[in-house]
Each structure stands twice: as C-alpha cells, then as structure tokens.
Amino acid sequence: MAVGQGPTGPLLPVDGVSIGVCCAGIKKPNRRDLVVFQFVPGTRVAGVFTTNAFCAAPVQVAREHMSQAETRFWVVNTGNANAGTGARGLADARETCARLAALKGLEPEQALPFSTGVIGEYLPMETIANGLPNAIAALHPDNWEEAAHGILTTDTRPKGCSRQFEYQGETITVTGIAKGSGMIKPNMATMLAYVTTNASVAQPVLQELLKTANEGSFNRITVDSDTSTNDACMLAATGKTGLPEIDSTDSELYRHLLKTVSEVMLELAQAVVRDGEGATKFVEVAVDKAGSTEEALAVAYTIAHSPLVKTALTASDVNWGRILAAVGRSGLDNLDVDKIDIWLDDVQIVAGGERAPGYTEEAGSAVVSQEELTIRVILNRGNVSDQVWTTDLSHEYIRINAEYRT
Amino acid sequence: MAVGQGPTGPLLPVDGVSIGVCCAGIKKPNRRDLVVFQFVPGTRVAGVFTTNAFCAAPVQVAREHMSQAETRFWVVNTGNANAGTGARGLADARETCARLAALKGLEPEQALPFSTGVIGEYLPMETIANGLPNAIAALHPDNWEEAAHGILTTDTRPKGCSRQFEYQGETITVTGIAKGSGMIKPNMATMLAYVTTNASVAQPVLQELLKTANEGSFNRITVDSDTSTNDACMLAATGKTGLPEIDSTDSELYRHLLKTVSEVMLELAQAVVRDGEGATKFVEVAVDKAGSTEEALAVAYTIAHSPLVKTALTASDVNWGRILAAVGRSGLDNLDVDKIDIWLDDVQIVAGGERAPGYTEEAGSAVVSQEELTIRVILNRGNVSDQVWTTDLSHEYIRINAEYRT
Numbered sequence: 001m002a003v004g005q006g007p008t009g010p011l012l013p014v015d016g017v018s019i020g021v022c023c024a025g026i027k028k029p030n031r032r033d034l035v036v037f038q039f040v041p042g043t044r045v046a047g048v049f050t051t052n053a054f055c056a057a058p059v060q061v062a063r064e065h066m067s068q069a070e071t072r073f074w075v076v077n078t079g080n081a082n083a084g085t086g087a088r089g090l091a092d093a094r095e096t097c098a099r100l101a102a103l104k105g106l107e108p109e110q111a112l113p114f115s116t117g118v119i120g121e122y123l124p125m126e127t128i129a130n131g132l133p134n135a136i137a138a139l140h141p142d143n144w145e146e147a148a149h150g151i152l153t154t155d156t157r158p159k160g161c162s163r164q165f166e167y168q169g170e171t172i173t174v175t176g177i178a179k180g181s182g183m184i185k186p187n188m189a190t191m192l193a194y195v196t197t198n199a200s201v202a203q204p205v206l207q208e209l210l211k212t213a214n215e216g217s218f219n220r221i222t223v224d225s226d227t228s229t230n231d232a233c234m235l236a237a238t239g240k241t242g243l244p245e246i247d248s249t250d251s252e253l254y255r256h257l258l259k260t261v262s263e264v265m266l267e268l269a270q271a272v273v274r275d276g277e278g279a280t281k282f283v284e285v286a287v288d289k290a291g292s293t294e295e296a297l298a299v300a301y302t303i304a305h306s307p308l309v310k311t312a313l314t315a316s317d318v319n320w321g322r323i324l325a326a327v328g329r330s331g332l333d334n335l336d337v338d339k340i341d342i343w344l345d346d347v348q349i350v351a352g353g354e355r356a357p358g359y360t361e362e363a364g365s366a367v368v369s370q371e372e373l374t375i376r377v378i379l380n381r382g383n384v385s386d387q388v389w390t391t392d393l394s395h396e397y398i399r400i401n402a403e404y405r406t
Numbered sequence: 407m408a409v410g411q412g413p414t415g416p417l418l419p420v421d422g423v424s425i426g427v428c429c430a431g432i433k434k435p436n437r438r439d440l441v442v443f444q445f446v447p448g449t450r451v452a453g454v455f456t457t458n459a460f461c462a463a464p465v466q467v468a469r470e471h472m473s474q475a476e477t478r479f480w481v482v483n484t485g486n487a488n489a490g491t492g493a494r495g496l497a498d499a500r501e502t503c504a505r506l507a508a509l510k511g512l513e514p515e516q517a518l519p520f521s522t523g524v525i526g527e528y529l530p531m532e533t534i535a536n537g538l539p540n541a542i543a544a545l546h547p548d549n550w551e552e553a554a555h556g557i558l559t560t561d562t563r564p565k566g567c568s569r570q571f572e573y574q575g576e577t578i579t580v581t582g583i584a585k586g587s588g589m590i591k592p593n594m595a596t597m598l599a600y601v602t603t604n605a606s607v608a609q610p611v612l613q614e615l616l617k618t619a620n621e622g623s624f625n626r627i628t629v630d631s632d633t634s635t636n637d638a639c640m641l642a643a644t645g646k647t648g649l650p651e652i653d654s655t656d657s658e659l660y661r662h663l664l665k666t667v668s669e670v671m672l673e674l675a676q677a678v679v680r681d682g683e684g685a686t687k688f689v690e691v692a693v694d695k696a697g698s699t700e701e702a703l704a705v706a707y708t709i710a711h712s713p714l715v716k717t718a719l720t721a722s723d724v725n726w727g728r729i730l731a732a733v734g735r736s737g738l739d740n741l742d743v744d745k746i747d748i749w750l751d752d753v754q755i756v757a758g759g760e761r762a763p764g765y766t767e768e769a770g771s772a773v774v775s776q777e778e779l780t781i782r783v784i785l786n787r788g789n790v791s792d793q794v795w796t797t798d799l800s801h802e803y804i805r806i807n808a809e810y811r812t
Contacts, residue, residue: 054734119727321525328460354492
C-alpha cells in the first residue's frame with residue numbers, strides 16, 4: 001500500500017562503515033532481524049532520541065554509552081522493542097553490547113543498542129547472542145540494501161537514500177536507511193534512522209548538524225500521532241576523506257554537508273510516511289502566514305491527526321468542512337476565521353473562512369483523487385510558514401493494527 | 407454497532423415544554439429533520455457551546471439571541487450544519503428564527519437556532535420555511551421520542567433520559583435528549599443536547615448548574631478527537647412547579663437538581679459514546695493519583711485518542727505497551743515511569759512501569775474481550791482522579807467516514 005516512489009538509486013558504501021546482517025530468529029525464522037554497523041576508529045557519532053517518557057531500555061543505554069566511549073558499533077534487532085522491561089531490559093541491552101564487544105575485543109560501551117518491535121516482552125538473549133557472530137562474519141561495506149531490509153517491522157519496503165557532493169577534489173558521501181510505518185509521530189526522531197558520511201566532523205558540530213537536519217525531516221512527519229518509545233536517529237561521520245575536520249557550524253563545508261544530510265533525511269522521513277501503515281495517499285499539510293512556527297505546526301498537526309480529515313482523504317472526498325473544523329480547534333489564540341484561505345494544490349476551496357466563490361466539487365475532487373497532494377492553509381496573521389507530511393487513514397491501517405501480534 | 411444499553415425507560419413530559427417534529431425534506435425525503443421546542447413564558451434557558459474557532463452560524467445566533475430576549479423556542483434542523491457559510495449563513499440562521507417567530511407572533515430573538523449535518527453548504531431556506539408550520543402544528547408535550555429521532559444524523563439510535571425526584575411534595579422532572587456519533591471531542595458541550603426541567607431556576611444559577619453538569623459529562627467524552635463546529639448543550643427550566651425560584655447555588659434544592667441534571671447528562675453523554683461511529687467497545691479511561699485535573703485529563707485523552715490503543719481494543723488485544731507508550735507521550739513534566747501502575751478492570755497489567763509480575767495474557771484478554779471495560783492508570787504523583795469515556799477504532803468508523811457524503 002506504499003505511496004509513490006520507493007528508495008531512489010543504489011545505496012553507496014561509505015568509507016569506514018561495514019555492515020553485517022543475519023537471520024537470528026528473534027521473532028520468526030529466516031527473517032533478517034539483526035544488523036550490526038561497524039565504524040573505523042576516530043568515527044564521531046551523534047544521536048537524537050524519542051521524547052516519550054517511557055523510553056525503551058536500548059535508548060537509555062545508547063545515550064549512556066555514547067557519553068562514555070568512542071562508538072565503534074551500532075547493533076539493531078527487530079521483533080522486540082525491549083521497552084517497558086524495567087531493570088531486566090536495561091541489563092539485556094547492556095548484555096547485547098557486551099557480547100558484541102567481546103567478539104571484537106572492545107569495551108561494551110563502544111556499542112550502541114537499538115531495538116524495534118513489540119513492547120513489553122523481554123529480549124530473547126540467547127537467540128541474539130547466537131546471532132551476533134553471524135552478523136559479525138557478514139560485515140561488508142556493500143551491505144546497505146541488506147541492512148535496509150534487516151531493520152524493518154510492519155514496513156512494506158526498505159527505505160534508503162544516498163547523496164554525494166564534491167568539495168576541494170574530495171567526494172563526500174552521505175548514505176542512510178530508516179524504518180518506520182506505524183507509531184509514527186516522532187518527537188526528536190522517528191523510529192530508527194541510520195545515516196553515515198565519510199566527512200570528518202567534530203562531535204558537538206555533528207550533533208548540531210543532526211539536530212538541525214532532524215528538525216526539518218523526522219520532526220515534521222506523522223502517521224498516527226503515536227510517538228514511539230524507541231525512536232532514534234543516528235548520524236556517524238567516519239572522517240575518511242582527506243579534508244580537515246569540520247569544527248564549526250560557520251564554515252562552507254558545514255553548510256554543504258548540512259544540506260546533503262538534510263536532503264537524505266528528508267527523503268528517508270518522507271519514505272516512512274509513504275510507507276505509513278495502510279497509506280493510500282501522501283499528503284503535505286502546509287501552513288502559511290502563521291504568527292510563529294508553533295502556530296503553524298499546531299494547525300498542521302491538528303489537520304494531519306484528524307481522523308475525519310484522514311478518512312475523507314481515503315475516500316478521495318474533499319469534505320473541506322472537516323479541514324476547516326480542524327483549523328478551528330487547533331488552539332490558536334484569537335483566531336480570525338474570516339481571514340483564512342485553504343487550497344488543495346492549485347484549487348482554492350476556502351476564501352475568507354467560507355467556500356471560495358469559484359470553487360467546484362469537480363475541481364476539488366480532481367485534486368484529492370491524486371495519490372499525492374498538498375493541503376495549504378493560509379492564516380494571514382504573520383509571516384511564518386511550515387509543513388508536515390502525513391497519510392490518510394484507511395481500512396488497511398485498522399487491519400494492520402488490529403491484527404499485529406494476534 | 408452501538409454498545410450496551412440504549413435509552414432507558416420512557417421519556418417523561420416536562421410541564422411547560424411542547425415539541426413538534428416534521429419531515430421537511432432538508433437532505434432526504436420522509437426523514438424527521440426539523441424539531442421545534444416551545445416553552446411557556448417565564449422559562450429560563452442556559453447554554454454551553456463549542457470552543458471551535460470556526461463556530462457555526464446557528465451557534466453565533468443562538469448566543470446572541472439568548473442575551474437579547476426571553477427564549478420561547480429552540481429550532482433544530484439536521485442534514486445541514488450551516489457552518490463555514492459566512493454572512494449568508496448568519497442571515498439564514500436569523501431568517502429561520504424570524505420565520506418561526508412570525509408564525510407565533512413573537513420576536514425573532516425569542517427563538518434559538520441549531521443545525522447539524524454537512525459543513526459548508528447553505529441552508530435550503532424554502533424547504534425549512536415550508537416545514538416550520540408543520541412542526542408548529544405538531545407541537546405536543548409527549549413528543550420527546552419523536553424529537554430524539556428528529557435530531558439524529560449518523561447516529562444509529564435515539565438517545566434520551568428522564569429522571570424525577572420529590573421535593574417538598576412537588577415532583578421535579580428532568581428530561582433530555584442528545585445526538586452525536588462522530589466529530590465527538592466536545593469542548594464545552596457535544597453536538598446537540600437538550601435538557602429541560604419544570605424546576606424554577608434563576609438564569610445565572612441555571613447557567614452555573616449547566617456548566618457544572620456539563621464538565622462531568624459531555625466534557626469527558628471523545629470518539630475521534632474532532633471537536634465539532636456546532637456543539638451545543640442547552641438546559642431549559644420552565645418553573646412550572648409550585649416551588650420558589652432557585653436563586654443561589656447554595657441551597658438544598660440546587661444540589662438535588664444538580665445531581666439529577668448531572669445524572670441525565672452523564673447518561674446522554676455516555677449514550678453518545680456508546681453510539682460512537684463504528685464503536686464495538688465502551689471504554690472508561692480513568693487516571694488516579696494525578697497531580698492535577700489537567701494531568702489526569704492529559705493522560706486520559708492521550709490514551710483515548712491513540713489510534714494504536716483504539717485498534718488494539720477493536721481486536722480485543724491487550725497490547726499494553728501501546729497504553730504505556732501513550733502515557734509516556736502525554737506531556738507530563740518529570741513523569742516518573744517507575745511509579746506507574748495500569749489495570750484493566752481488576753487485572754493489573756503494569757506495576758512500577760513494567761509488566762506486572764502475576765499478569766497473564768489470558769487474564770488480560772478476558773477483560774478486553776468484553777464490550778465494556780475500564781483502563782485505569784495510577785500515576786502515584788498526587789491525589790486527583792478523573793476519567794473520560796471513549797470507543798475503539800474499527801473498520802466501521804472508516805467505512806462511515808469515508809462514505810459519508812459520497
């Protein structure tokens with residue numbers, strides 16, 4: 001049921017990154033479910049994580065390990081989120097890192113753990129421990145496609161993106177993969193994205209770069225308003241080019257790299273929405289002339305989360321009253337409804353708070369019948385624009401989520 | 407698909423109230439779609455209305471007329487919400503009142519208009535004008551059942567409730583009806599409820615009574631988080647008993663009346679949830695030991711609106727991780743997840759933020775397989791309890807809302 005384009009082009013290897021994937025049998029046999037990323041010494045790593053107060057054990061351990069040692073591994077399992085698992089969950093996440101590190105003669109803190117799947121069940125530790133040597137044995141720079149498959153759960157297709165640019169005779173590569181399909185309303189990052197580059201970037205600068213790129217990508221998407229307990233978006237820079245380290249956000253190379261990482265992350269984030277559970281439409285909800293970013297996002301997310309707007313989209317029914325009602329309940333102070341215009345692509349449906357004079361059902365229906373469209377709300381109370389990306393709400397969403405686990 | 411009990415017992419007439427219903431043909435022929443309530447002189451009226459900034463024309467006119475004259479009529483049409491209709495919508499709502507008043511030699515401001523149905527289309531004024539004499543001709547005190555049918559839209563059954571109590575030898579009657587099934591997350595009042603009593607109550611006291619009763623009933627329910635543009639909950643007191651007027655909230659009779667009106671409104675509000683679009687479950691979400699009412703409601707509504715919790719309920723699947731994840735993203739400051747307990751009826755599923763020791767899937771499944779259940783979250787950070795009522799999210803919800811209008 002995914003909408004529009006899949007992953008674009010081949011996923012290019014990044015100098016300094018090797019990936020190993022195996023079928024450990026965590027939830028089902030013969031399914032790629034354990035992925036290990038290995039980085040060369042000197043690699044810098046940044047991460048943004050879920051803001052859900054119930055953050056999963058691996059998120060807590062990843063944060064902790066990042067601050068304690070130079071990261072050499074990311075280890076990702078699917079089939080089990082290791083969330084809501086208390087002290088035992090923390091011990092299991094640490095044990096996963098320790099088992100992996102022991103295989104390579106490193107410290108446990110040099111590995112960061114990530115888990116995705118069902119919440120509230122303990123990790124099958126022996127299964128994971130038995131899989132790790134197989135994943136290590138498979139380590140290879142060209143395994144990005146394998147990894148993109150290995151991190152999926154209810155996703156219907158892998159999500160990956162590569163971009164390159166030249167700078168002073170050197171080629172900078174940015175390659176990333178992501179997974180996510182339901183429980184998607186990231187707040188800091190969506191459920192598992194891994195982006196790497198061969199650029200050389202000081203850690204605080206890398207963290208700032210990730211935060212900025214994340215704000216415009218994973219923090220602007222929603223499928224079902226449910227922020228996951230396991231969201232993590234990671235960025236690694238291996239420093240394998242001949243260029244000097246980027247040690248400030250005020251440099252030309254920083255701006256080039258930020259632009260490219262942002263493009264990769266936006267493509268990954270939109271790929272998550274396109275593969276949103278039951279998605280039959282890919283919808284941009286744009287808000288123009290808002291008084292602030294907060295206002296723009298409040299309106300955009302109220303529309304994007306409205307079950308009535310989402311079901312109307314499923315039916316390719318304009319039903320613009322539902323959009324208007326969502327704007328009206330989005331909580332803006334002193335909202336002057338008589339100033340509001342609403343467009344579907346290039347068709348104006350609302351002018352000054354009521355049906356636009358020249359509007360016809362036919363013109364509106366033609367837009368909402370498309371697989372991709374933009375709902376644009378013009379508030380006329382400021383100069384800020386922002387947008388989020390979302391899906392419709394279909395029978396398939398219900399089927400997937402009423403049947404998952406059963 | 408409605409859940410559990412329907413309207414209970416006969417709807418008792420209220421001295422001083424007559425009701426006329428007709429099939430005006432607003433949207434479809436031969437469907438009751440126009441309802442007129444007539445009150446005796448001296449009746450006091452209170453109302454609470456939607457907080458949606460896009461409030462419909464009739465809501466604006468009803469508020470205005472209430473402040474200008476003694477109300478003698480409520481006039482309700484279905485099939486058209488007269489919302490998002492700008493200046494013409496306001497003129498149409500006023501015209502409806504004027505036509506009705508002219509038939510009885512009254513002023514237009516003595517009628518309050520209400521509309522429910524599709525947003526964004528103009529009222530068919532001639533159809534309504536032609537129907538009004540028929541509704542007037544049908545006026546009778548025993549038409550409550552007819553009225554309960556006449557205000558419905560996507561509802562699958564009428565909703566009404568009567569209660570009586572004795573006070574100093576007089577019988578006080580409270581009878582109310584309501585409609586609402588989708589676009590239900592009232593904020594002040596849900597889509598159309600009409601409650602009347604023969605008690606005698608000063609207007610400011612009546613307004614206070616309505617606000618209090620509403621807070622515990624219609625302001626505690628949600629079907630789909632979509633606050634309507636047309637919500638209105640009205641209370642009329644005809645003063646036809648021999649008792650003196652209640653002119654203070656500090657009286658025994660006030661407390662009796664508040665209790666009875668609250669009971670009637672809670673039953674009506676719960677009836678709206680039971681008949682929620684596509685509902686297969688009736689769910690109380692209770693939060694105990696919160697730091698404040700705001701905290702309790704933030705947690706309760708985050709759970710009640712979570713598409714993942716709602717779809718798990720549809721599947722009779724406990725999937726308690728989804729409940730826990732919803733608590734975690736509900737925005738409470740410094741939430742200590744290790745203190746949280748969660749129960750399904752009398753089965754504890756989470757203790758101290760993780761799976762309760764004695765919990766079994768069988769015990770949890772037995773509870774969620776029921777048509778009615780309570781999800782109880784104990785935050786252990788204060789002494790405030792509150793609760794909301796909601797439904798699951800089923801295929802039928804999608805079918806109804808993807809097909810409405812098409």
